[in-house]
Amino acid sequence: MRLKEEFRKETVINRSRFIACVAPAFSEEEARTYIEKIRKEFPDASHVCTAYVTGENDMIQRSSDNHEPAGTAGVPMLEAIRKSGLSSTCACVVRYFGGIKLGAGGLIRAYSGSVTDALAEAKKLDKVPVDVWQITYPYDLSGKLEGWLRRNTENAEFDYSEQVTCLFETREDGIADTIRDLTRGAAEAELVEHTFREVEVQ
Numbered sequence: 001m002r003l004k005e006e007f008r009k010e011t012v013i014n015r016s017r018f019i020a021c022v023a024p025a026f027s028e029e030e031a032r033t034y035i036e037k038i039r040k041e042f043p044d045a046s047h048v049c050t051a052y053v054t055g056e057n058d059m060i061q062r063s064s065d066n067h068e069p070a071g072t073a074g075v076p077m078l079e080a081i082r083k084s085g086l087s088s089t090c091a092c093v094v095r096y097f098g099g100i101k102l103g104a105g106g107l108i109r110a111y112s113g114s115v116t117d118a119l120a121e122a123k124k125l126d127k128v129p130v131d132v133w134q135i136t137y138p139y140d141l142s143g144k145l146e147g148w149l150r151r152n153t154e155n156a157e158f159d160y161s162e163q164v165t166c167l168f169e170t171r172e173d174g175i176a177d178t179i180r181d182l183t184r185g186a187a188e189a190e191l192v193e194h195t196f197r198e199v200e201v202q
Contacts, residue, residue, distance in 0.1 A: 001085060002088050003119075003124060004123040004124055005024070006022065009118040011117070014100040016046075018094070018095055018114045019042070019093065020093050028054055028055060030090070031054050038094065039092075047067060048092055048094050049064060049068060049073035049111060050093075051081055051090075052089065052090035053082065053086075058088070063078040068107060068111075069104055073093065077093060080119065083116070093111050123200060124200070130194075131171070132194075133169070133190065135149075135166050135187055136166075137163060138186075145166075145179075145182070145183065154171075
């Protein structure tokens with residue numbers, strides 16, 4: 001599972017502003033580019049602490065406390081990403097100091113909590129198995145089949161030549177039997193391939 005797009009969430013803790021910025025990052029270069037973008041966007045921030053998990057099998061994991069006390073920001077943020085179960089993720093927490101010191105425990109809770117909350121609310125994508133099918137049928141079945149295919153399958157693409165050919169995806173079982181029954185045996189669906197598609201997690 002991964003983030004669909006960048007997401008930001010701001011929290012105020014004892015007058016300090018914490019702006020959690022999270023985004024997908026499919027390589028270390030992408031993660032560093034995103035971090036640089038956030039640092040340029042908030043040049044007057046007290047701190048911009050960072051963490052990311054990326055690369056093949058999420059083998060690359062880095063974090064930075066950015067002058068906060070050692071171990072109070074980057075590592076807790078990295079742990080929040082790990083616990084979320086998300087891959088290819090970069091997190092930056094922008095802090096504007098509000099004049100009240102939070103202490104080591106308070107900083108750890110603030111940084112990890114900011115990332116945890118942002119990742120929980122952000123839109124996510126997950127890979128799900130889908131079957132790709134093809135069906136070819138005469139035009140006199142269009143009235144019965146086309147509307148049904150558009151309503152009950154995904155990514156249906158129609159090609160109109162001597163007959164109608166439709167390529168479609170479904171996650172439902174028994175689609176071949178359903179189409180056979182619907183057309184009283186006049187049209188047969190053929191399985192093209194088993195594959196995966198990313199879908200938004202609700």
